[in-house]
Amino acid sequence: MAKKSTIQTKNATNYIVQWLKDYAEKAKVNGFVIGVSGGIDSALTSSLCALTGLKVLCVEMPIHQAPNQVSRAQEHIKQLKERFTNVNSIAVDLTTTFDTFKESVPNHEDSIKLNLSLANTRARLRMTSLYYLAGIHGLLVAGTGNKVEDFGVGFYTKYGDGGVDLSPIADLMKSDVYALAEYLKVPDSILNAAPTDGLFGDSRTDEDQLGASYEELEWAMLADEAGKTADDFSGRNQEVFQIYKRLNTINQHKMNPIPVCLLPQTLK
Template sequence: MNTEKVAEYIINWLKEYATNAKVNGFVVGVSGGIDSALTSTLCAKTGYPTLCVEMPIHQAESQVSRAEEHIAQLKKRFANVSEARVDLTSTFEDFKNVLPSVAHSEKLDLSLANTRARLRMTTLYYFAGLQGLLVAGTGNKVEDFGVGFYTKYGDGGVDLSPIADLMKSEVYQLAAYLGVPNSIQKAQPTDGLFGDSRTDEDQIGASYDELEWAMNMKEKGKTAADFSGREKEVLKIYTRLNTINQHKMLAIPVCKIPKKIM
């Protein structure tokens, strides 16, 4: 990948979109991960006001410190960058306390994890509405169009997606080129939605390198039957997640009423 040209293209795309939309700039949720670090850097380089929002909910200290390091670095490099910190932990706990009591289960854990992401989306749109900003998405191609590894109307609820055509490996290349802190480049990817140490790979069952390979194989028409061993297993994982998460990737179904019965 020609990192210089790709970076320039995305930055110009962001600038053109913001100009045409007649908005004041961008707001990005910064988590301490590589995707949000790259997205916020690209937005900052447009010259438009870029608000970086940190939104911890029972967050691991390592994630918090990486997010703070990145935001501090961006503010030092770019005069158009500002920050806000909204600790949503008490909001999340208040929300849980008013819900009906149910037995603990994996479904409950997942529902609450998605609730965290949706609270953050609501917070970003609060700032967007207040300051006339666009919410910039942080999903990459593997997450958004491969395995659907994001929360519908959570981190998937955005105005535009500047890095959604980049594979995870390309995200790392671009992040290195643009000077994202090494602590973020070296950190294990995690969505941080469960309040523990599980990584994205722990949840998915495959690494991003493996998922990129599977995505490429699927585009070439290959199936699990064409492989054996670990490759067979990875392609099965990719295919299963791609199938069950299509509802995130496709337009919302609309019930069209036939004119003859109207």
């Protein structure tokens, strides 16, 4: 099931960096703002943005964050600032804001729905903060979602980490993300960390939430694109394929454009 990335790291890096520069130039902005979480996707995205030579603002936005996530983010930002003079950073602690929000809205007896809604609220508070900073500094909000998350299983928050201006790594499989991150010398602490969205304030990983690893989901996405069905597999492969198809189906509302009710001409 494992797939080793065959991406041409140097050429792919140069292509994405040029794409970022061209887009920023056409948009007449100063550069990019990125939420840096201590995860590999935001580390790669911020590294690619730094290579453009344009202004890059890395933003830490802890909300009751685990210390190891904070330390990884800080290590990466420190390394970037040492390597690139165009990189700056800011920390926006949203813990008090989040706690105030929790106290202001009605509680709910269903703890699963409550915790999921609060997790999505964290992501949306961060999106609001990024756009605030983008507006002040004339920057674009750079998305950090990869292809499996954005177009495979829809593993992101609508109008949270899904609310961005451009997505530089959304055509990269997770294996490609790791290959480029290693090429760009992202810290080992991030390369070796278990992926987590950090939205629940506990130790759960992305795999805990999804029921499959990114390696498995990447395999399932490629199998689906090749026209395979669950009946083509057995055992764990069949289970993973079914997990992928279920998530891909229920999260189409995130991946497709917002439905618009178009009135017939006879009603206008």
